[in-house]
Amino acid sequence: MIENELLARYTTWRIGGPARYLALPADPEDVARAVAFAREHGLPWTVLGLGSNVLVKDGGFAGVVIRMGKGLDRFEMKGATAIVGAGLPIPLLARRTAETGFVGVERFIGIPGTVGGGVYMNAGCHGAEFAEVVTEATVLDQAGQVRAVSRKQIPFSYRASNLGHVVVLEAKLSLGEESPAKLKEIQTRLLRWRKAGTPFDQPCAGSTFRNPGGPRTAGMLIDECGLKGHREGGAQISALHANYFVNTGSATAGDVLRLIEHVRKTVRKRTGVELALEIKVIGT
Ligand SMILES: Cc1cc2nc3c(=O)[nH]c(=O)nc-3n(C[C@H](O)[C@H](O)[C@H](O)COP(=O)(O)OP(=O)(O)OC[C@H]3O[C@@H](n4cnc5c(N)ncnc54)[C@H](O)[C@@H]3O)c2cc1C
Missing domain, CATH: 3.90.78.10 (UDP-N-acetylenolpyruvoylglucosamine reductase, C-terminal domain)
Structure with a gap:
């Protein structure tokens, strides 16, 4: 746990005051320990992925910030189901699935967040959103319990999962099959479009x-x-x-x-x- 760490380093806006404590968990057990630490010390806690959709105020966060990244970035295909860690960057998810011939998240290639942030925010673009492919999310709740939440239990809406105060640890995504060449062509086109309209x-x-x-x-x-x-x-x-x-x-x-x-x-x-x-x- 790092104390009084400036969060500007961890957001794409490069803005933000210090976190009282910053946890950089290497595995789900570390995440559970960070939540337990906050509970024991009566501190609030929050989660950061790649910080690509947050504004951290100048006064910082007087609690524990849990930053999901390396170590929590599992990527595995079981048939057409992708099992992915919350810390995996979305562009990597989009590229790896496309390269292996799986369709469903290819259009997310230009979303610069993590899978956890994508599921939590129900991120999407070009007419697709995470809600369409998520079949299950593994979350750690405020009591420190890890549980699997099925798609039916996640009340997704526009840019929100409404999962409440939890840490998304992992997600299962149901994909289809498509030729890698076709998916690559789609991604090249979308990235070109993004490049033209993004500062x-x-x-x-x-x-x-x-x-x-x-x-x-x-x-x-x-x-x-x-x-x-x-x-x-x-x-x-x-x-x-x-x-x-x-x-x-x-x-x-x-x-x-x-x-x-x-x-x-x-x-x-x-x-x-x-x-x-x-x-x-x-x-x-
Ligand atoms: C240039 C640019 C282009 C973008 N384009 C798009 C786009 O096309 N479509 C789109 O939907 N978004 C877009 N975004 C916004 C952003 O990338 C997405 O919302 C992304 O899903 C956020 O992921 P993150 O890991 O950065 O989350 P963060 O910004 O770190 O966090 C966002 C929210 O999710 C919560 N959160 C993050 N990870 C977890 C977790 N593991 N468990 C629980 N809660 C968590 C945080 O507490 C916070 O409330 C864009 C951003 C940028 C900078």
Whole structure:
């Protein structure tokens, strides 16, 4: 357990204050130990994957942050079922399954999170989402119990698994068969599309707001309000993608929160639409 570790290093926004304790578990037993430690010390705990959809506040997190990564990145195929660890990066999952001729998660190639974060957030793109392929998740709950939760028991909704306060340790994904060449072609095309619309040269955290439903995405609404390029301190709305807010170098979480409020107010006033956050805000 590392004490007072700055979380900016562990988020794609490169923003965030310190965690009182940061656990870097090497196996599920370590995860259980971190949750038990938090319980024994009366501290809150939270989970981080690759930090690609979180804003950690400048005051940090006064508890235990459990960062899922190496050691928890199992990848195994049993027939057409992928058994994958929560710490496995989603692009690796997409590439490995495609290379071995399995279809179902190939379109996730450009989602820069972990399988655990993907399942927890019900991440998705290009008309596909994790909910369609997950058949079971293994979770560790607040009491420290490890249990298997079947697809039927997971109330997935748009960008949410609604799993509650648990650590996702592993997932089973049901895939189909397809030619590796065809899957590779799809991935090459999608990556090209992503490259053109993503500010890869600046730290960001993907979509800030959820799409509100209806004909216009959150990005379209923000763009319509003329907000592309708008800046609060070091945080700026990307000129490439209006729902992506970038860190121009010195942004604080306070800057991002001010930008979020400005966008919310402006979009509400001009279009009547109330935008809701997709990113998760952690800390104080
Ligand atoms: C450039 C860019 C493009 C993106 N494109 C997409 C896209 O196309 N589609 C999309 O859906 N998302 C997209 N995202 C957002 C993000 O990559 C996904 O939401 C991803 O699934 C988050 O995974 P993570 O491991 O980074 O989770 P984190 O950001 O670390 O965490 C997100 C949430 O999940 C929880 N969590 C993480 N791991 C676990 C676990 N093992 N158990 C329990 N809870 C956990 C955290 O507590 C937090 O609440 C994009 C982000 C970026 C930066």
